Amino acid sequence: MPMRQTGGTMIAGHWEVVVVGGRIAGASTAWALAPYAERILVVDASRATTFWPQQSTWDRSGNLAWAELGLLDTVLACGAPRTYGDTYRVGDEVVEREYPCEDEHSYRMSVSREVLDPALLAAACSRENVDVLRPAQVRDIAFDAEGRAGGVTVRHAGTDHKITCDLLVLADGRLSRNAGRVGAKAYRVVESPWFALLAYYENLPLPTDRSYFSLQDRSVLISTPCGDKQWCIALDRHQSLIDESGQHPVRSYDRMVRDDPYLGPAVAGGRRTTSVGGAGRLRMLRRPMSGPGWCLVGDVGYHLDPVTAQGTRAALVTTRILRDRIAAVGRVTDVDLTGLTDERDAALETEWAYTEQIVAPEQS
Numbered sequence: 001m002p003m004r005q006t007g008g009t010m011i012a013g014h015w016e017v018v019v020v021g022g023r024i025a026g027a028s029t030a031w032a033l034a035p036y037a038e039r040i041l042v043v044d045a046s047r048a049t050t051f052w053p054q055q056s057t058w059d060r061s062g063n064l065a066w067a068e069l070g071l072l073d074t075v076l077a078c079g080a081p082r083t084y085g086d087t088y089r090v091g092d093e094v095v096e097r098e099y100p101c102e103d104e105h106s107y108r109m110s111v112s113r114e115v116l117d118p119a120l121l122a123a124a125c126s127r128e129n130v131d132v133l134r135p136a137q138v139r140d141i142a143f144d145a146e147g148r149a150g151g152v153t154v155r156h157a158g159t160d161h162k163i164t165c166d167l168l169v170l171a172d173g174r175l176s177r178n179a180g181r182v183g184a185k186a187y188r189v190v191e192s193p194w195f196a197l198l199a200y201y202e203n204l205p206l207p208t209d210r211s212y213f214s215l216q217d218r219s220v221l222i223s224t225p226c227g228d229k230q231w232c233i234a235l236d237r238h239q240s241l242i243d244e245s246g247q248h249p250v251r252s253y254d255r256m257v258r259d260d261p262y263l264g265p266a267v268a269g270g271r272r273t274t275s276v277g278g279a280g281r282l283r284m285l286r287r288p289m290s291g292p293g294w295c296l297v298g299d300v301g302y303h304l305d306p307v308t309a310q311g312t313r314a315a316l317v318t319t320r321i322l323r324d325r326i327a328a329v330g331r332v333t334d335v336d337l338t339g340l341t342d343e344r345d346a347a348l349e350t351e352w353a354y355t356e357q358i359v360a361p362e363q364s
Contacts, residue, residue: 011133011154011161015041016332018152018165020138020178022046023113024056025298025315026171027120032069032323033169034127037332041163042124043154044134045172053200053277054113055232057224058312063105065316069323074123078115080227082107086211089262108211108309110224110232112200141168141181149182149293166333168294169322174285174303182294184287184301192282192359195242196305197253198234199277204270206231214260217241221256223263230273233257239281250276282359284352289344290337295322302344305359310351317347 016037019026022044030042058066066072084107085098099106124130136156142164144150151164170178206212212223218238226232235253242249253276258264287301296302298315305311321344326335345352 010131011041011156011163014164015039016165017041017167017169018043018163019169019171020152020176021171021173021298021300022121022124022132022134023117023171023173023298024120024312025300025319026169027117027124028069028071028316028319029169029171029297029322030124030130031071031120031127032319033326033332034124034130036326036330037167038129040127040130041165042121042130042132042134043136043138043152044121044132045137047135048118053198053232053274055110055198055224055226055234056113056116056312057108057110057309059099059108059309060102060105062309062313062316063107063109065313065320067105068320069316071120071123074119075109075111075116078111078119078227080109080111080115081208081225082109083209083211083225084108085209086213087262089212089214091216110211110226112226112230112232115227138172138178141178143293147292149291166293167335170294170296170300171298172300174283174299176300179287179296179300182291184291184294184296186285186287188284188286190284190356190360192284193239194236194282194359195239195249195278196234196236196282197249197276197278198232199253199272200226200274201231201233201267201270201272202229204231204266206266212262214262216256219252219256221260221263223266231270233263233267249278284355284359286345286352289318289321289340292337295337295340297322302348304348304351304355310355313351314348318344321347 017040019030019042022042030040066075088095088097136154138152139155140153142151149168154161208225214221218241220236222234224232282305285303289296289301297318302314304314
C-alpha cells in the first residue's frame with residue numbers, strides 16, 4: 001500500500017505518540033502501539049530511497065519475537081530463504097551443522113535492510129492512525145515544569161513545526177542526539193576490537209538453506225543468503241590485524257573472500273552488487289529505557305550488533321516490553337513507565353553476555 005506521508009499543514013497539533021526513527025525498532029513500535037493510541041506520528045530523518053549495505057539476522061528466538069508482535073508474516077513476505085544449518089570452518093576443519101528443530105520457528109533468516117525496513121514501515125502505515133513524516137529532523141524536545149517530555153520541534157521541508165505528545169519514543173539509533181536531550185546517559189559501554197565489513201553478491205552457486213562461517217586468525221567470514229538470489233558476505237576483522245598489516249580493511253576483505261576455499265570459487269562465478277561497506281567498530285551500550293514522558297527502543301537504548309540475531313532480538317524485545325506495559329492499562333496516556341530498564345536488562349541478559357564474550361573476550 002502507498003506510504004501515508006503527512007503534509008506540512010497537518011504536522012502541528014497533538015499526537016498521542018511521536019516515534020523518532022522509522023527503521024526496525026521505530027516501525028515495529030508504531031505498529032505495536034497503534035491499538036492503544038488515537039494518533040501516532042513517525043518522524044524519520046532518512047529519505048525513502050536512502051539505504052546502505054546492511055542486513056538484519058535472527059534465529060528462532062527472533063522468529064518468536066516477530067510473531068509475538070504480529071509481524072512474522074510481514075518479514076516472511078520479504079522473501080528471504082530460511083536456513084536450517086551452516087557450514088562451519090575453523091582453520092582447515094569443516095563441520096556441517098544442523099540447527100536444533102524445536103518447532104516451526106526453528107530456522108535462521110537474514111534480510112537486506114533495503115527490503116526489511118520499508119516492509120515494516122509499510123506495515124505500520126497500514127494502521128489507519130499511523131502517519132510518517134520524512135525526511136524530518138527533531139530540532140528540540142520540550143519539557144514541562146516537572147521535567148516531563150511533552151513535545152518536539154520538527155524540521156521538515158525547511159520549516160520548524162512544534163508538536164505535542166503524551167509519549168515520545170526514541171528509536172533513532174545508538175548515535176542518537178535525542179537520547180542526550182532527554183538525559184539518557186549510557187551506564188554500560190563495551191568497546192569492541194572488531195571491525196565489520198560487508199558487501200552483497202548475486203547469483204552465487206551456493207545453497208540457499210545454509211549459512212557459512214569461517215573462523216581464521218582473528219577474522220570471521222560469514223556468508224548468508226538474503227533472498228532474490230542475493231548473499232551477504234561479511235568480514236569481522238580484529239583491529240590488531242589491521243594495525244599489523246597497515247592495509248585498508250577493504251583490501252583485507254577482498255583478499256580473504258577471494259582466498260577462502262569455499263567462497264572464493266563461488267564469488268568468481270557470481271557478481272558483487274554493492275561496494276564494500278564498513279560498519280566500523282562495534283560499540284555495545286546500555287542507556288535507561290524510560291523516563292518522564294519518554295522511552296527508548298532498539299539500538300538507542302540497548303545496542304548490540306544490529307546484524308546479529310542478538311541485535312535484532314534486542315530491538316524487538318524492547319518494543320514488546322513497551323507494548324505490554326501500555327496494553328496492561330489500555331491507553332498510552334495512562335501508562336507508568338517506571339521499571340522498564342530493569343525489565344529490559346533482565347530479558348536480554350543472555351544476549352548481552354553472549355555478544356560481550358564475542359566482541360571483548362578479554363573482559364569476560
